[in-house]
Amino acid sequence: MGHLDLALWLICKASPELATVVSRYLFVDIRSLQAPYIIPNHLAQADPLVLRFERWARDHLKAGFSLQAGFSLQEAASSLATSACTLQRRCKAVLGKSPLSYFQDLRVEHAQPLLHDSGLDLDAIAAEVGYADGATLRTLLRQRLGRGVRYLRAELR
Known part of the structure; x- marks a missing residue:
């Protein structure tokens, strides 16, 4: 596929x-x-609510979404005029993952080209994708991609 x-x-x-x-x-x-x-x-x-959530998540990722508060399921649901339970259930049914997990996937997706092209240090890349520090992003990259930052930078070159 x-x-x-x-x-x-x-x-x-x-x-x-x-x-x-x-x-x-x-x-x-x-x-x-x-x-x-x-x-x-x-x-x-495939699902209008999940599509709206995906657009909301991308918009908030680009806007440097609330570094202090992190991802808020309640805030996302309120913005989409639905309940947190409904958003959680629909994301799980359509995407096979929670809204938080999807939001983290978007952060990883956005961070990967920055690792390669930007020349920014990890803390700056973390801030760009909505994390307060590079340690959190480093952990997420290792969990999702199975590789460390140094390896990812070398692999992309």
């Missing part, structure tokens, strides 16, 4: 709406059992 993930990701960069149409023509199975194997951004397109 990697080729579909890549194709949908590239299309989504140009037009999220076009990516939705293309995914329908590809007949990608979006059942929750398949969630770990399909691009999360594509899955978000």
Whole structure:
């Protein structure tokens, strides 16, 4: 499924709406059992609430989302005019993960090119993706990618 993930990701960069149409023509199975194997951004397109959450999360990540407070499920749900339980349940059903886990995935996704291209130190990259310090980002990268920062920087060069 990697080729579909890549194709949908590239299309989504140009037009999220076009990516939705293309995914329908590809007949990608979006059942929750398949969630770990399909691009999360594509899955978000399958549910209007999850799509709104994905957009909200990306907007708040770029805005340097509340470094002191961290991710707040209640704040996200309120912004989307839904309950925290509903948001939690829908993300789990569609994405196969919690809203917090998805938000952390977005942070990792945003941090990876910064490790390669920016020349910033880890604390600056952490601040860019919404963490107060580099130690938290270092731990998250190791958990999600199975590699340390030094290895990731070397791998990307």
